[in-house]
Amino acid sequence: MTVNYGLGMDLYVTKKAKLGQDPLREDADPELLWTKVKKSKTSIGAVIMDQSYFTGPGNIYRAEILFKAGVHPDIPGMALQRSNFDQIWQHTVTLLQRGYQTGSILTVDPEEARRLGKPKLRRYIYNTSHCPRCKSRIQVWDIAGRTCYACPTCQPKQTAIEDSKKPRGKRSTNKDCEPFNSHCARESVETRLDESGPERLTVKEIKTQLHHMGVRDVPTGRRKAALVKLLVEHRKAIKEHPSLKIITPAAMPTTSANAVIVSSEAAAAEKACSRLDRYIDSLQAYS
Template sequence: MPEGHVIHRLARELNAGFTAGPLEVSSPQGRFSAEAALLDGARIARAEAVGKHLFVDFDTPHPEHIVYIHLGLIGQLKFEPAAEQAGQIRLRISDGVHAAHLRGPQWCRLITDEEYAAIRAKSGEDPIREDADPDALWPRVHRSRRSIGSQLMDQKLFAGVGNIYRAETLFRLGISPFLPGTQLQRNEFDSIWADLVGLMAEGVESGRIDTVRPEHTPEAMAREPRKDDHGGEVYVYRRAGLPCYVCGAPVSHRVMEGRNLFWCPVCQG
């Protein structure tokens, strides 16, 4: 499932390329045809990312004017030439030359301002957003007995943080993923938040997740670059059994609440 930086990149590209004028909005697949017809000929007023949620607000007087998208595990929103229409396209937004094609999303709904507000109210704090409030988040994290590794994956707390950022941030800071929130210190929480802000903002710019420090890059360590569908250089994610770049101990792995967790038992002991 894409992590939050991917959704912010999509919103940025929609705002950069599809807000200038009227748009052709359709559903070649047919599953969003009625909703698309209400938006056809309108322009995008604003695209916005909140965690893993993408909202595309169309400038139309219809009460339902916001397309709410959650990509889920297999969904993709790709920017392609308008002439290319391969595959099952749920939603097509085109200026006649370029198009945004949505395929296989978990959700694609047309919602009202009130429904948008309700979804926002349930979302956690997004490290990439300027309006995020870590001071409001800290008490919720600290009073919980749940591990910080579990809480970091809770979208009602840390919006947009996924498995990779969870594992990598905790490793970089030497914090055990099993540490209960009640035992987490405020300075540790602040370090986690600051690290997420920096890593995720960098991910928006680069389009990939790189978490290793300069001294641990392939060039600095004279090692082969990482080969993985997710791309990017990381410390522990999907490196179970391989030596830690810092201490040499084998990276550990276990399933936590249905998701794979990776950590170094020495560096994060």
């Protein structure tokens, strides 16, 4: 790493001149940004991650901002309506400020999460199989080496775009999103179970779930597939017989036979989630 120092404000001015508008700065100029966007033939999905246009948003924010704005990522900048741009900028500012305040990428508005019946929902479509609003399959494709996400129903693509306004670059083929375990945007065990079943859980997480269901003698030395099958069977039994209750960790007696060792990373993640949950609760109380 090379560090330049002793160059006074010249270095700062030079670097800042190469950057676009920063949604976290009070002196951000959306009018200046709009004059650049409306001249661009590049897709808004690429522009929003171009730091010379928008300073800050990454791949997760791109997916969530465009979803909330109802704008398809493939629409070229010059084909955007001013109202579309205003929505994109508004959500960019709101979500990045929320991320700065919480230290987490939390894009779902608490009141809508409640309406959707998922009060702890944190993201709409990033790394998600189905849209939480309309249940359509989320589509993914590649833009500049990064996976782009969109709901074909909530983000309708313009059916007639003039040849001169088609986005630059070769576009990859759409396919249904198959969620993965993201290290950048971790999902709770409950979310992964609800969306994909036990297959997305780790072996430790599967064993923990079995312990919570009252399985005292979780078999050791078995392959993950066998544990997945066992968890599926127990979840099915509980669904068919609601009288069977899942034992919470607090209510479960701790013995050497059923003790679940939690890693320091998992404990830290749980603590962070707890802080974030309190923030969500405060937003809900305010709204």
